[in-house]
């Protein structure tokens with residue numbers, strides 16, 4: 187048994203002894219779990235969220251909805267949500283969860299209580315002002331210190347007028363998802379128009395639309411940069427959460443960097459998750475990627491990645507799938523050809539400035555990396571061990587362990603930050619790499 191590392195420990199990322207051969211089950215999707223919880227809390231009756239992800243971001247969402255008035259029972263693997271009127275004064279801890287800071291204020295506006303929001307130190311720098319301005323435009327009273335950031339208080343009056351909202355969502359798709367998720371409960375619904383540079387992470391808006399439709403909500407997606415939700419009831423739903431495909435990145439990367447084989451059980455055949463793009467990205471880097479039958483998987487299938495003998499570089503626009511950048515950057519640093527990762531200026535507003543952090547930390551291991559306004563480029567260079575700082579960013583830790591699987595001596599600062607979206611990531615990772623080849627693991 188591995189003991190859970192504390193934030194001050196350095197985690198010795200295990201190097202792979204040779205090509206891996208693994209079959210893994212991964213925890214549920216953060217993005218799907220938090221959308222399901224939120225919609226369940228404003229639905230007409232009780233919902234179930236099966237195979238919910240149990241991690242910091244999702245327990246913060248459950249706590250936020252509970253403090254508003256909903257009943258969220260997280261005692262088993264299937265979480266049960268029973269809506270109740272939002273009436274009490276409440277305090278919401280957003281931690282470092284963008285989905286809590288952006289998605290909860292529009293439903294807090296339905297409360298007749300005062301709801302105070304705050305979060306981790308870095309969360310006070312992540313943008314949310316567009317959501318607050320939009321809510322004010324819909325008639326909601328919000329108190330903040332004028333920075334358009336945490337901390338702020340939403341003072342609802344028990345109902346929201348709703349209607350037309352124009353905002354600039356070029357720094358986060360979550361601004362749009364936030365308003366759409368609550369919109370059916372507004373008197374006039376909500377009609378959201380984006381004006382500005384292109385919206386990033388569009389698959390996440392498609393996910394929002396799909397989950398809303400599962401709840402019987404009418405969503406109009408005709409027209410560019412416009413999404414409208416009709417007013418009406420939100421039906422209760424029995425959700426089954428897919429595995430988190432973005433969190434699959436470090437596991438699939440193990441096949442890519444060792445020339446081995448990794449199968450992720452229950453990879454969905456169709457999904458709105460951004461991580462599904464890994465199938466194409468890894469193919470471009472020389473991996474063989476295919477769906478395979480997996481007898482012991484609940485769906486009977488999985489995704490198999492077989493790594494190449496020579497890992498190719500990649501030239502790719504990650505604007506739609508920015509959260510994959512840290513893992514792809516680590517792969518690019520290990521590739522034998524040049525790479526260019528483009529279109530991701532917005533990830534400077536993620537858990538940390540990911541472009542600056544990746545450039546600094548991968549360079550510290552020897553990578554030849556150039557930081558651009560909207561991306562990173564790499565030329566091949568040998569990596570060596572060293573300390574890799576993670577800046578409280580779970581995906582920086584994923585980048586670190588990928589490098590560490592290929593290069594001995596990578597020591598990861600604060601690997602516990604992975605708890606944002608993955609329970610006991612380090613224990614699971616170490617267990618995989620300590621195992622004889624050909625075994626399978628649960629996550």
Ligand SMILES: O=C(O)C1=C[C@@H](OP(=O)(O)O)[C@@H](O)[C@H](O)C1
Nearest residue numbers: 217358359360386387390508509
């Ligand atoms: O709606 C969501 O669940 C998410 C949207 C994306 O945010 P941005 O649009 O801010 O990139 C993504 O990066 C984040 O991990 C999850």
Ligand SMILES: C=C(OP(=O)(O)O)C(=O)O
Nearest residue numbers: 282283284285509536537
């Ligand atoms: C950007 C991310 O998270 P958040 O939901 O906090 O924005 C992420 O998980 O990569």
